[in-house]
Every structure is written in structure tokens, then in C-alpha cells.
Amino acid sequence: MRLYVTPASPWVRRVRVVIQELGIADRFDYVQTKWPHSWGTQTVTTLSPDFAAATPVARIPALVTDTVTLTDSHAICDYLNAEFGAFRLLPREGAARWQALAVVAIASGNLEAQIMRRAELLRSDKERSGDFIAKMRDRQMRCHAAIETEHLSSFGDTFDLAQITTAVACGYDEWRYGPGWRSAAPQLADWYDSIAQRPSMKITEPAETPQS
Amino acid sequence: MRLYVTPASPWVRRVRVVIQELGIADRFDYVQTKWPHSWGTQTVTTLSPDFAAATPVARIPALVTDTVTLTDSHAICDYLNAEFGAFRLLPREGAARWQALAVVAIASGNLEAQIMRRAELLRSDKERSGDFIAKMRDRQMRCHAAIETEHLSSFGDTFDLAQITTAVACGYDEWRYGPGWRSAAPQLADWYDSIAQRPSMKITEPAETPQS
Numbered sequence: 205m206r207l208y209v210t211p212a213s214p215w216v217r218r219v220r221v222v223i224q225e226l227g228i229a230d231r232f233d234y235v236q237t238k239w240p241h242s243w244g245t246q247t248v249t250t251l252s253p254d255f256a257a258a259t260p261v262a263r264i265p266a267l268v269t270d271t272v273t274l275t276d277s278h279a280i281c282d283y284l285n286a287e288f289g290a291f292r293l294l295p296r297e298g299a300a301r302w303q304a305l306a307v308v309a310i311a312s313g314n315l316e317a318q319i320m321r322r323a324e325l326l327r328s329d330k331e332r333s334g335d336f337i338a339k340m341r342d343r344q345m346r347c348h349a350a351i352e353t354e355h356l357s358s359f360g361d362t363f364d365l366a367q368i369t370t371a372v373a374c375g376y377d378e379w380r381y382g383p384g385w386r387s388a389a390p391q392l393a394d395w396y397d398s399i400a401q402r403p404s405m406k407i408t409e410p411a412e413t414p415q416s
Numbered sequence: 417m418r419l420y421v422t423p424a425s426p427w428v429r430r431v432r433v434v435i436q437e438l439g440i441a442d443r444f445d446y447v448q449t450k451w452p453h454s455w456g457t458q459t460v461t462t463l464s465p466d467f468a469a470a471t472p473v474a475r476i477p478a479l480v481t482d483t484v485t486l487t488d489s490h491a492i493c494d495y496l497n498a499e500f501g502a503f504r505l506l507p508r509e510g511a512a513r514w515q516a517l518a519v520v521a522i523a524s525g526n527l528e529a530q531i532m533r534r535a536e537l538l539r540s541d542k543e544r545s546g547d548f549i550a551k552m553r554d555r556q557m558r559c560h561a562a563i564e565t566e567h568l569s570s571f572g573d574t575f576d577l578a579q580i581t582t583a584v585a586c587g588y589d590e591w592r593y594g595p596g597w598r599s600a601a602p603q604l605a606d607w608y609d610s611i612a613q614r615p616s617m618k619i620t621e622p623a624e625t626p627q628s
Contacts, residue, residue, distance in 0.1 A: 245548040247555075260562035261525030261555065272514045275525060278490055279517040286509045296508065297498045302484040305491040313473030313487060320532075331545045336457040343459075343473065350472035 206268040207232045207280075208255050210239065211411040214315050214376035215277040216265045221368045222281050224404035226289045237264055238416035244326030250416040278312075281365055294365040307355050307366035314347035314373040322380060344377060345388040352389040359395070363402060371399050379410045418480040419444045419492075420467050422451065424625040426527050426588035427489040428477045433580045434493050436616035438501045449476055450628035456538030462628040490524075493577055506577040519567050519578035526559035526585040534592060556589060560601040568604055575614060583611050591622045 207223075209216045223229050237255055239248060251262060259266040259275040267274045267283070274280045285293045295301040321340035324332060351370055359367055374396040377385040386393040399405065419435075421428045435441050449467055451460060463474060471478040471487040479486045479495070486492045497505045507513040533552035536544060563582055571579055586608040589597040598605040611617060 245545050245551060247551045260522055260558035262558070263525065271511060272518050274514065274518055274521055276521040279514075279521045282517060283514050286513075299483060301498075302486065302491075302495050305494060306484050306486055309486055309488040309491045310472055313475065327545065331543055331548075333457045333539065333543045336543075339457060339459045346472035346474070 205232050206235055206258075208235045208237050208258065208264050208266040208268075210237055210264055210413040212413040213264050214318065214372045214410070215263075217375070217408045217410060218277050218315075218369055218372045219265045219267075219280050219284070220408045221372065221404045222284050222289075222293060222365065224407055225293060225363060225368070226284060228284070228288050231288075236414065238414045240416050241326050244323035245331070248416075285365065292362070292364075293368070303358070304364060304366040307351065308369050310347050310350055310355075311366070311369035311373045314344050315369070315376065317341075317343040317347070318373070318376050318380065341381075344381075344385060347373070348377070348385050348389040348392055352392040356392055356395060363399065363404070367399065371396060371405060375400065375405070376410065417444050418447055418470075420447045420449050420470065420476050420478040420480075422449055422476055422625040423623040425476050426530065426584045426622070427475075429587070429620045429622060430489050430527075430581055430584045431477045431479075431492050431496070432620045433584065433616045434496050434501075434505060434577065436619055437505060437575060437580070438496060440496070440500050443500075448626065450626045452628050453538050456535035457543070460628075497577065504574070504576075505580070515570070516576060516578040519563065520581050522559050522562055522567075523578070523581035523585045526556050527581070527588065529553075529555040529559070530585070530588050530592065553593075556593075556597060557600040559585070560589070560597050560604055564601040564604040568607060571607070575611065575616070579611065583608060583617060587612065587617070588622065 207219065209220070223232065235255070237251070240250065242248070248262065255266070256262065258268050258273055261275045263275070265277055265280060267280045272283075274283055282294070285291060286296070294304055317340040321337055321344075324336050324340070355366075370392075374385070374392065419431065421432070435444065447467070449463070452462065454460070460474065467478070468474065470480050470485055473487045475487070477489055477492055479492045484495075486495055494506070497503060498508070506516055529552040533549055533556075536548050536552070567578075582604075586597070586604065
């Protein structure tokens with residue numbers, strides 16, 4: 205299987221942590237992609253032909269298997285969990301699945317806000333909206349706080365897709381925007397400091413994406 | 417169950433079409449939400465307290481049941497399909513699920529681009545990026561074309577989640593941005609003209625969101 209990645213993307217990291225937790229890292233060819241900083245506002249025209257052919261969305265991650273091409277992390281995680289994880293990271297159905305998806309939806313909303321804020325920061329001074337940056341930051345803080353107050357106490361022993369997505373949202377916020385998020389969710393920050401020591405998290409720590 | 421909606425949102429429409437196709441419309445209280453046009457760049461402070469309490473992401477749709485709150489359409493559709501549809505609109509697992517999710521990911525990427533373009537158009541002239549609008553339009557056209565060339569011929573008899581998401585992406589593009597998308601995917605447009613006559617699509621045709 206071919207997985208298109210960058211070292212900065214939290215959506216990629218989420219998939220890579222799932223792969224590490226399932227112990228299937230050697231089944232993939234990891235294809236590094238490069239992005240000019242202009243990706244925030246412009247169609248990127250320097251994508252490799254194989255990547256461009258694989259995904260009309262033109263975002264990472266994208267997974268190409270012999271039988272299917274999946275172009276977002278939701279679909280990829282669902283696929284890997286079922287085909288290679290016997291539903292260990294996300295139950296196949298029932299109340300436990302819905303509780304996990306409740307957390308995934310909040311953590312994913314947080315990640316989307318973090319990425320949109322990043323794209324905003326890459327705009328020219330003239331087109332950058334301070335209001336939009338504040339709106340995204342507000343959403344990030346609300347999402348961290350909601351995970352802490354409504355879900356953290358029911359996190360179980362398995363580092364499942366709900367916890368993985370939450371941990372990646374904490375990690376990207378810290379890496380890109382600093383420790384400010386910790387004051388919105390101090391108990392979540394304590395949990396994150398512990399879970400960040402797992403090998404799957406250490407191996408996938410973010411780094412800047414190579415520019416094309 | 418309580419479902420927070422607006423008549424304009426394609427993410428809401430996707431859920432509402434699923435509900436119509438499953439024949440469970442009478443199980444929901446539909447709560448209309450209002451949004452000022454400033455939502456494109458500013459945190460909305462006029463949300464009703466119950467909606468704000470339900471979702472830290474502060475986006476629609478959001479579904480509140482007796483046991484779980486789901487704050488994005490991916491989680492909601494997955495839940496409804498399993499709990500009320502016996503997996504009729506999306507197979508529980510296996511190759512048919514992954515093929516459907518491949519389509520869902522492309523159509524969802526298209527919908528995201530359409531909404532981000534809408535938010536851009538709501539910005540002040542000064543902060544609006546013509547490049548960003550063009551980038552989103554490019555993505556929309558690539559996604560429509562990819563569905564047509566790679567997936568349309570394998571659409572089956574069931575109006576399933578892959579087809580529903582595709583139809584909603586066609587419908588929002590047409591409603592918000594006009595018929596320009598049709599030249600990128602003329603066969604898909606023919607399919608859409610036919611599927612748009614289904615009662616589930618007619619009942620959920622978009623209309624402008626009430627402003628707060």
C-alpha cells in the first residue's frame with residue numbers, strides 16, 4: 205500500500221499512529237509530498253503526477269491499495285481498523301462506537317480549525333483576517349475544554365481512535381501554536397503529557413513539511 | 417432526538433436525505449439555527465444556549481440523543497445507518513464499504529471546498545482572496561470530474577451514502593455557484609438531474625439560512 209504523507213500534517217499523523225498501534229508499519233510505502241507555502245491560498249501545481257492522479261482532493265493523507273484509493277483520514281482509519289485491526293481501535297457498531305465517534309468529531313473539528321488557522325497565517329498580510337484566526341483559536345479552546353469536561357474521565361485503557369485523534373489535536377496545537385491550549389484543559393494536558401510518551405506518538409512527532 | 421439544522425447547509429442536507437431515505441423523519445425534533453453573515457470570519461456569539469452547550473465545534477449539523485451527542489455529519493450518518501438502517505446505506509465492512517467511502521471522501525472534499533469558498537465570499541472586500549476562491553473552485557471541478565470518470569459507472573441501484581453525498585455536492589454547487597460545474601462532469605450532471613427528483617432530494621432542497 206502507498207500512503208502519501210508529510211511530517212507536519214496532523215491528519216497524516218493520526219493515520220500513522222493508527223498504523224503504529226496496529227503494528228503494520230512495514231506494509232506501507234510512505235511517499236513524502238512537498239508543498240509550497242502558497243498552498244494556503246493557491247492551487248498547488250507542483251504535485252507529483254502519481255499523487256495528483258491518486259486524489260482529486262489534492263490533500264494528504266491519501267492511501268492507495270490494490271483495490272481502493274481513500275483520500276481522507278476518516279476513511280483511511282476506518283479501513284485500517286477493520287481490515288488490519290479487527291476493530292480494536294474503533295468498535296464496529298453499538299454504543300461504544302458512537303461514544304468514540306462523539307470524541308472523534310470534536311477532536312476532528314479542533315484539527316480542522318488548527319489547519320484553517322495555519323492556512324490563514326500563510327496568507328499575505330493584506331488578506332489575513334485577525335478575526336478568523338481568533339475564531340479558530342476560540343474553537344480550538346472550546347474543543348479541548350469539552351473533551352476534558354465531558355469525555356476524559358471515560359477514556360479507557362486502549363489508545364483507541366478517539367484517544368489517538370485527541371492526542372494528535374493536542375500535539376499539533378502545542379507544536380504549531382505553543383502551550384496556550386493547556387490553560388483551557390489542564391487535566392487533558394496532563395493526560396497528553398503521559399500519552400505522548402507512547403512509541404507510536406514519539407515516532408510520529410511533527411516536523412516542518414518540505415517545501416516544493 | 418434533536419437535530420440542529422439550517423436550510424442552506426449541505427452537511428445538514430446530507431443527514432436529512434439519509435433520514436428521509438431511512439423513513440425515520442418523525443423521530444427527530446428539528447431545531448433551526450440562525451447565523452449572521454459574519455460567521456465566515458467571526459466567532460458567532462448569538463447561538464442559542466442549548467446549541468452552544470451541545471457542540472463545542474459550533475457547527476451544524478449536530479445530533480443530540482438520550483445517550484450521545486454527535487457533532488459532524490460523518491458521525492451522524494454512520495450512526496443513523498447502523499442504528500436505524502441495518503447498514504442499508506453503507507455496508508458495515510468489506511470491499512463494498514471501502515468503495516463507498518472512496519466516493520464519500522471525494523464528495524466530502526468537494527463539499528468542504530464549497531463551504532470554504534462560501535466563507536471566503538462572505539469576507540470583506542479587503543480580506544477576500546481571489547486566489548483562494550479559484551483554488552476551491554479548482555478542487556470542486558476536479559472532484560466532480562473524478563466521480564464521473566472513476567465511480568459513476570459503478571453506482572448501484574441503492575441511493576446509498578456515496579450517492580447521497582455526491583448528489584448533495586452537485587446540488588449545493590448548482591444552488592450556490594450556478595451550472596458551471598456541469599461542464600466538468602456532464603454525465604454526472606445527467607445522473608444528478610435524475611436523482612434530484614427523488615422525494616428525499618426534493619424535500620431537502622436548499623434555501624438561504626435565516627440570519628441572526
